[in-house]
Amino acid sequence: MSYQSPTFRHPGLPVNDLGYTKADYEGAISTLCAGCGHDSISGAIVRACHELSLEPHRIAKLSGIGCSSKTPTYFLGKSHGFNSVHGRMPSVVTGAAMANRDLLYLGVSGDGDTASIGMGQFAHAVRRNLNMVYIVMNNGCYGLTKGQDSATADEGSASKKGDPNPFSAIDLPGLALQLGATFVARSFSGDKGQLVPLIKAAISHRGFALIDVVSPCVTFNNNTESTKSYDFVRDHAQATGTVDFVPMREEITTHYVAGKTHEVTMHDGSVLHLEKVSENLDPFDRLSAMVTLEQHRAKGHILTGLIYMDKDSRDLHDVLETSRRPLNALQEPDLCPGNKVLANINASLR
Amino acid sequence: MNPTDIKNPEYFHKVVDCQYACPAHTPVPEYIRLIAAGRYDDAYMVNWESNVFPGILGRTCDRPCEPACRRGRVGNGEEPVAICRLKRVAADNKSDISARLPVVPEQKNGKRIALIGAGPASLTVARDLMPLGYNIDIYDNQFAGGGMMRSQIPSFRLPITVLDEEVGYILDMGVVTHFDTEVSSLASIVEKDYDAIFVGTGAPRGKGLELPGLEEAGKSVHIGIDWLASVAFEHTEQIGKRVLVLGGGNTAMDCCRTSRRLGGEDVRVVVRSPFADMKASPWEKEDAMHEGIPILDNHVPKEFVVEDGKLQGMLFEKVKAEYDANGKRSLVPTGEDLVFMPADDVLMAIGQDNAFPWVERDLGVEFDKWDMPIVDKTTFQSTNPKVFFGGDAAFGPENVITAVAHGHQAAVSIDLFCRAEPVSKRPPPFTNLVTQKMGIHEWSYDNAVEVDKRFMVPMAPLEESLRNRKLEVELGFDPATGYREAERCFNCDVQTVFEEARCIECDACVDICPTDCITFTENAEEPVLRQQLSAPANNPTQDLYVSADLPTRRVMVKDEDVCLHCGLCAERCPTAAWDMQKFLYNVAKAGQ
Ligand SMILES: Cc1cc2nc3c(=O)[nH]c(=O)nc-3n(C[C@H](O)[C@H](O)[C@H](O)COP(=O)(O)OP(=O)(O)OC[C@H]3O[C@@H](n4cnc5c(N)ncnc54)[C@H](O)[C@@H]3O)c2cc1C
Ligand SMILES: Cc1ncc(C[n+]2csc(CCOP(=O)(O)OP(=O)(O)O)c2C)c(N)n1
Ligand code: SF4
């Protein structure tokens, strides 16, 4: 077993605008099971952050408990990190984001961490439109505690050692739409072509961006009776369309067929192209997104891709009209401007 | 691209860069692992089987393996593994291996072979044929075997004891030696009715320069290789204080360094070409400069200056190199005045020629327009089916390891010929591919990649070296350093073997691979495919390993270029679609 990755990297690795290679966004060598979908998602995060030329020290990665929640150790080794208590990542992000709005908050969670113990926290982070990326590495089980069914396990699905699940599943994208989420997507750990641009778009989105990533647990839930196995997901996934993300600084080189592409300019100036979107779905209409999602669910399909996005999203800071300067950067004179200012305020209220 | 045929032995052979580049295809990583394990005898024998002269080559090999070594390609200022000097570690630390040498049958097979010249090529033929029961006569005009390894390679690079030992292993098999015997007629050998004759007489004629003043300069001007031989045979014991060595190859380097040891104080190497274009290996140039010998490039010799019958020095024209559109070089005079350099002696080391005045032209051995014998590049047979050529005699001057490689192949041909089989029927290489899996994440090889930079070989103090021409300059790695240098080897023979039927396309191998070798992608023609990988595959000399179609209709493509053979892909693969398998490739020898 290797506990360390060799330090050599491909000498021809591309460098981004900051002069960094992908290697500069990597973390420690993973200790997850070989073939775990979570590792691929880590790989996709590394690629997205590298390609977006994000400064590693401007990113904070936060997680709860679970195999999924361990992954922040395995990517972005030069960024800030916080491993919270089980299911409590959203409240820690809330505090951090309130104190320092200038960091990019990348929350990583599992289906157990989010849909069971952390459900309450999750719901409120969504409805407050906290400015963060929230990635659920969804394997339908509690991987870390040996594969018990989780709340996202589909009814009738069985894990390697388990009986068919008798309960109905929580569909996180559906729930998030209902709770007022402003960016909702689903993807598959085995499809980086789709996942990487979705992560980039989620990073550019202002407000709460959920990506529910189906991520097979090879050890406990990759058997033929499971609906979260590599084979099942490959056979049943249906993409809403293809997603292409062009960062603000880059020129658009691909040719897009007019009328068949939705082009969205993101809050930070980047452009999102949605191509070949299925006719029934308007990804900018919440109702349409909810209906399409349920229709696919009824047919036993797993709808992937960008499901919904609110182009005019206002995040928690906008709503609360907090100071543009991060709270943690305000000094005593800013917070305590003195008697004269107080007197003026009092006078204005008389 | 079509799926890669890994059953073709050459595919994985090529991945073992050092072995593939070695003319004798010595299984380098195999013996490096044995050195790391302290199994010096075994390491020595792996070498001996393949290159016959591990102790000699561990000191003198031209080492084509090293520029090819993968370690030199992985960036970070990495240099190749010191393959050549590791070989020496095995030779220096081995115990008595005589019991492991092949047994020569008492009962001979009745076939008689003549070897003309006792250099490495002929000795290799003897080494391969003696154990098969052949009777072998070897003829050489020197007093002992070894050829140019004895007459040319100076003792400060190759101690005579090392040479004698390894030449002895072969001659002691019962080869009948005819030393101090000049063969002045091939017909006289043909008349003796041998079943086959091997010509391994090397390229013994040193080139000279016909310049004004040459005749007047007389005995102060020497042909480099003749002079080195006369030093080796102790006919020459000193040289003037001021020496000019003309030429930029390895012979020039040996001439100048030998001069420094025989009394030369102001020794200079003067070469026509730019420094970078010189033929000498970089390490030979470094060693010469380390001994206080300047190398003056871009100087074309014009004239020997002689006064009162005594050489005073030489005149040189300064030139600069210009390259045309095709990269062809011409040396253009700069127009400056001729440069005078004083000298007591001049050594001309500007190349060697073959010379076959002793081969009668009516024996069926045909020669081409350059007066070289016509020799088949695979079988080493000449146009007289009984006569074979190898080593420098076959295609011009090369090096010891090439002579050895020729010798092995010529021995195969001679054996086939004597058994009345077609010499074109080459035996296939011996190959073996075995998994290295010991447990879920355990390998039977040390897959961790060390970060050490290449270690330097310690040297004897300069002062002392210059006082004694027989004192070996390089001291060799001690076992501890040898171990650490051995650990730098990536084990490129432990191959990444992919089995598509097992792959579930989880991407784990792609994500873990430190050097981005692996990509799952749509198939395409090679040039397109090379550009659509995780990291562009811009080294066309390295192959792409392409799988058959996978369920998602993509293919797995692995760029072999900078794979570290670290085994992480196989460790991370949940289905063992990747496996690390050791590939052994041995060139078939005579009788196999
Ligand atoms: C100065 C110098 C330094 C070198 N250093 C190196 C080095 O460091 N590493 C390396 O790999 N290579 C080196 N080489 C090259 C290497 O020595 C030769 O390539 C190699 O020895 C060729 O082997 P061979 O068996 O073909 O013939 P040779 O080694 O040349 O042996 C041929 C033998 O045949 C004898 N012979 C020739 N004609 C006759 C005849 N008519 N009758 C009887 N005997 C005859 C010769 O005297 C000689 O003993 C060096 C060469 C020179 C000149
Ligand atoms: C408060 C608390 N309750 C229970 C646990 C035990 N526990 C650890 S991980 C886990 C479930 C993790 O499941 P999920 O979030 O889906 O992560 P996965 O391992 O599947 O990636 C549980 C219940 C805990 N660590 N802390
Ligand atoms: S138990 Fe499952 S989720 Fe956890 S690391 Fe292993 S495969 Fe991944």
Ligand code: SF4
């Ligand atoms: S790393 Fe080792 S096996 Fe690979 S080419 Fe170099 S010496 Fe040969």
Ligand code: SF4
């Ligand atoms: S052995 Fe596998 S993981 Fe290691 S460098 Fe080669 S392909 Fe990559």
Ligand code: SF4
């Ligand atoms: S890790 Fe194994 S199963 Fe996964 S993609 Fe690579 S070869 Fe296929």
Ligand SMILES: [Mg+2]
């Ligand atoms: Mg889970």
